[in-house]
Amino acid sequence: DTAVSQTPKYLVTQMGNDKSIKCEQNLGHDTMYWYKQDSKKFLKIMFSYNNKELIINETVPNRFSPKSPDKAHLNLHINSLELGDSAVYFCASSLGIGAFNEQFFGPGTRLTVL
Amino acid sequence: GQQVMQIPQYQHVQEGEDFTTYCNSSTTLSNIQWYKQRPGGHPVFLIQLVKSGEVKKQKRLTFQFGEAKKNSSLHITATQTTDVGTYFCAGRTNTGFQKLVFGTGTRLLVSP
Numbered sequence: 001d002t003a004v005s006q007t008p009k010y011l012v013t014q015m016g017n018d019k020s021i022k023c024e025q026n027l028g029h030d031t032m033y034w035y036k037q038d039s040k041k042f043l044k045i046m047f048s049y050n051n052k053e054l055i056i057n058e059t060v061p062n063r064f065s066p067k068s069p070d071k072a073h074l075n076l077h078i079n080s081l082e083l084g085d086s087a088v089y090f091c092a093s094s095l096g097i098g099a100f101n102e103q104f105f106g107p108g109t110r111l112t113v114l
Numbered sequence: 115g116q117q118v119m120q121i122p123q124y125q126h127v128q129e130g131e132d133f134t135t136y137c138n139s140s141t142t143l144s145n146i147q148w149y150k151q152r153p154g155g156h157p158v159f160l161i162q163l164v165k166s167g168e169v170k171k172q173k174r175l176t177f178q179f180g181e182a183k184k185n186s187s188l189h190i191t192a193t194q195t196t197d198v199g200t201y202f203c204a205g206r207t208n209t210g211f212q213k214l215v216f217g218t219g220t221r222l223l224v225s226p
Contacts, residue, residue, distance in 0.1 A: 041200055043157070043216040056213050090156055099206030099214045100145055100164070105156040 003027050004106035006091050012112045013081055020077045021109045023091030029104070031055075031097055032074040034066060035090040037108070043090070049074055050097045078111075086113045118205060118217040126223040133193050135220035137186040137203035144206045146179050146186040147214065152199040160188075193224045 004025045013019055025032065033056075034046040048056035049068040063079045074091060088108045094101035118139045127133055137146065145164045149157040161170055163179035163186065170177045176189045186203055203217040 041151075041219050041221070043202060043219070045213055045216075048213065092157075097212050099204075099212050100162070102147070102159045102162065103149075103157075103214065105158070108156050 004091060004093055004104050006089075006106040006109050008109060009107065010110050010112075012114065014114055015081055015083060017081050018077070018079045019081060019111070020075055021089055021091075021111075023074045023076075023106055025072055025091075025093040025104070025106075027093055027104060029093040029095050030071055031094045031101070032068065032071070033092040033094075033103065034074065034076050035092060035105075037088045037090060039087070047074075047076075055097065081111075081113045083113050086111055118203060118215050120201075120203060120217040120220045122220055123218070124221045124223075126225065127193050129195060129224050129226050130192050133190045133197070133222055135188050135201050135203075135222075137188075137205075137217050139184045139205060139207075139215075141207050142183050144183075146177075147204045148177060148186075148188055149202045149204060149216075150199050151202065151219075155199075157202060190222075193222070195224050195226055198222060198224050
């Protein structure tokens, strides 16, 4: 059974389009995250939710909007896609708030904006 | 903002050689976690260090947390081709904000 799953795995789209990525975890964790990994492999946190409540919101363009319908799901919607949005987006989860908790990552969504 | 740098960025070794990656933070860290990301894969948690000067071992891997809690290292003895991947350290600053800051990563390539 996959612990943290993401869909889609690959996403190729044109500039200006709107797209969504979905994430689900079956670990019973309270906290979920979105990370962006660029072409240089740098991993940067974008958002974090704890029990459906937004707790971390890094300096991310407001074209990016996360939504957590319940604590097992965290989706990411991106409006008006730009070339610079091309990256791998990882969802992750942890037992709870706190950077002492191990994070479990999903397989990633490779977004390519043409 | 806080930065966590890793050196080297990239290392290519022959199977059987040792490998070390160093992680340096501009500020004191509450903890250090290490993750491994295989090519095309996702980061996978390896270990966490919390105490100043702490050393932990996992088979051929040795992890250290510096006395000042601003640096850490991962040493692999006698590398194998299965060690290929990018190794990330990640830590939390003492600002009270509950997020992990990931290091810049070290990519390891092992030739048979």
